[in-house]
Amino acid sequence: MRNICMKVSYDGSRYNGFQSQPDGNTIQDHIEKAIRMLTGEELNIIGSGRTDAGVHAKAQMFNFLTASAIPIERWPLALNSRLPDDIVILDAVEVPESFHARRSAKRKTYRYTIDTGKFPDVFGRQYRYHHYRPLNVAAMREAIAHLIGTHDYTSFTSAHSTKKNHVRTIYEAYIEQDGPFLHIYVTGSGFLYNMVRIIVGTLIKVGIGAVAPGDMPAILEARDRSKAGPTAIAQGLMLWDVYYSELDAGLSDQSQG
Amino acid sequence: MRNICMKVSYDGSRYNGFQSQPDGNTIQDHIEKAIRMLTGEELNIIGSGRTDAGVHAKAQMFNFLTASAIPIERWPLALNSRLPDDIVILDAVEVPESFHARRSAKRKTYRYTIDTGKFPDVFGRQYRYHHYRPLNVAAMREAIAHLIGTHDYTSFTSAHSTKKNHVRTIYEAYIEQDGPFLHIYVTGSGFLYNMVRIIVGTLIKVGIGAVAPGDMPAILEARDRSKAGPTAIAQGLMLWDVYYSELDAGLSDQSQG
Known part of the structure; x- marks a missing residue:
């Protein structure tokens, strides 16, 4: 075979x-x-x-x-x-x-895209969440940095998670701004149920000023789903890439094509 | 009113x-x-x-x-x-x-997008024509330059055109390459029925080597629809912008938003 x-x-x-x-x-x-x-x-x-x-x-x-x-x-x-x-x-x-x-799989990257334009961009609207109120991107960037590292992400997973162990590692997490679009990239060892969408929902609360960036460590430490923000809608989320050690997969860079 | x-x-x-x-x-x-x-x-x-x-x-x-x-x-x-x-x-x-x-309206710009990737990019596929064989972009650029100016574009309009006068002015026409995507921009005083799509169909014939860039003047002069290439499919075409003199419209640059 x-x-x-x-x-x-x-x-x-x-x-x-x-x-x-x-x-x-x-x-x-x-x-x-x-x-x-x-x-x-x-x-x-x-x-x-x-x-x-x-x-x-x-x-x-x-x-x-x-x-x-x-x-x-x-x-x-x-x-x-x-x-x-x-x-x-x-x-x-x-x-x-x-x-x-x-x-x-060694790590995965997800990308979540928010359209902050006054009106939604019609082309590719099904791949973005339209949030028409202004967002404080600097505050969101400060907040997302607190999530990097090895943590128990219980606050950032659905209460219906069936996993016993909620400790994961986020290697990289950042926000890229492209005109009205905010692309939120999160790379980790693995992700819990709804984890990226809850991270994004919490970042939006930071962006509108409802949560302070400095509150993120306490939200993590609480290990309580109710302390984080809502689950952002599915359509803005994209599995961006999955990484394997070369030995295992033999996938070439050309496969990025 | x-x-x-x-x-x-x-x-x-x-x-x-x-x-x-x-x-x-x-x-x-x-x-x-x-x-x-x-x-x-x-x-x-x-x-x-x-x-x-x-x-x-x-x-x-x-x-x-x-x-x-x-x-x-x-x-x-x-x-x-x-x-x-x-x-x-x-x-x-x-x-x-x-x-x-x-x-x-003083002038209009249309954009036509061709995806030349081996496999179509699934995101926004409904706004592009997927052409999986290689295209000679340099030859297409040489060809499109011949269309700029004031010409009788009878060869580049549907045989069902109801317009008596097929003389129009193309102010600008060029190809922008963005990874696997070719964006063909055409700005003119006005456009005949299917004009941009027939221009694109002809450029694709140039891109695959079936028409030489130097044949374009003769195709124009023939004033014969059968001398040009096929009509490219509708989904790759986008009305990009419409221009008015400021006096008429009072549209600000902010309206580009």
Whole structure:
């Protein structure tokens, strides 16, 4: 059996998230169906993680085992021609048997985009949250810096989190301003349920002056969901990239293409 | 009666173009309905020109006469709350009685975007034409330069054009490269039916080597639609801006917002 790892980009607007679930219509369902049409195999792909309903991915990674002899470079086009046009396979590589898209992942980056324009920019509006009141970006930048490091992020995860351990590491977190758009990038070892969206909801409270940047350490230490801000809407969130050690994945920089 | 001029942005994907027509579902229909909901007036707006089904606008202009006393700065938000979210009013100004969005327009810019990536970029795919084979951009730039000036553009308009006079002026035409995206900007005194899309279809033939850049003058001189390339698909086209002399419109630079 060959172990194949793929990079997929999708517009999550129409889907019930990445991972298969009883209601169907997930990215995983569509990819597995396309593979079945191509090779006849009934198989399950392993994603690097879930993305919720309405969340997008510039680069989600998944792997699967196949008996197919189709040359590796032919897979992306073969699957794309069998996928809806809001799901696009960008790259495929053969990886060692030990590679597992979720367990082998070293870090992930998410990006959340806020449109602070007086009126929403109509082009790509489904990838942004429109917040028409002014935001204090300097205060938001001060606040986000407090989240970097290894912390218990219980305050920043859904009360429905099923994970026992809420300690994670955020390596990098910053805000990029591009005209009316604020892009919030967060890179971490792993993310709890709704974690980025709650971080963003809290940053917005900082941006409107309802929370002080200096309150962030106390919010973290409280380990209490009710101390953080609301969960920002899904459509502004995008899984930006997933990183593996070269040894595991053999993914080249060209795969960024 | 007050004469009001507005700037509107729209994602044309779901609509039958700007101008009202028997099948309905046009941008004009939706705007007139929103005005009716707001003021109770049954009126017709005058657009700067048509855009075809599936064509977008970053900035389309229109004007109308109203008896309403609603302060000018309240109009955009009041209409946006009554419009679908893919149509957004960006600005409103009061203009002299003589102002007419079509007749007063001095020049217009259109932008056409080609995605030359191996696989289409999924985000904003509905605003681009995906052409996955390599294009010779240098040759396309040489070709487009031949179209600048005052010419009879009969070769570059639909055979169904109802205009008697096909002489127009192109002031500026150039190609901007942004990663895999080619943005083709064309600014002119006015445009014939399908003119920009036929220019783009011809430039693509140049880009793949099927037409030489030096053939462009002969294609113009032929005044024969069959000498030019095919009509590029509507979804890559965007009305980028419409220009009026300051005297007529009183539109400030802030209206670019």
